[in-house]
Amino acid sequence: MFVTVEEDKCVAGGQCVVAAPEVFDQRDDDGVVILLHEKPPVEEFERVRTAATICPAAAIRLTESLPS
Structure with missing residues (x-):
């Protein structure tokens, strides 16, 4: 899992x-x-998925491969 955030969207x-x-x-x-x-x-995957789901600004992106 790879995580990216869009700081400009973050509230x-x-x-x-x-x-x-x-x-x-x-x-x-x-x-x-x-x-x-x-x-x-791997131990953090479930918590990271939860964080992405509950983010009020949808500023967290999860991908299975390195984002381009």
């Missing part, structure tokens, strides 16, 4: 951080998402 809701804190964080100044791991470990 700083923080749901991704709650769902998958090992993969996502937020900037201190504006709360915009920070991707910590573009290729998370």
Whole structure:
């Protein structure tokens, strides 16, 4: 699994951080998402899928191969 985020779409809701804190964080100044791991470990897949599903801005993209 590969994860990408669209920072310009992020509304700083923080749901991704709650769902998958090992993969996502937020900037201190504006709360915009920070991707910590573009290729998370298998143990994180379910949490990352949840984060993508609950993101209010749909700013998280998951792919099975490296995005081009």
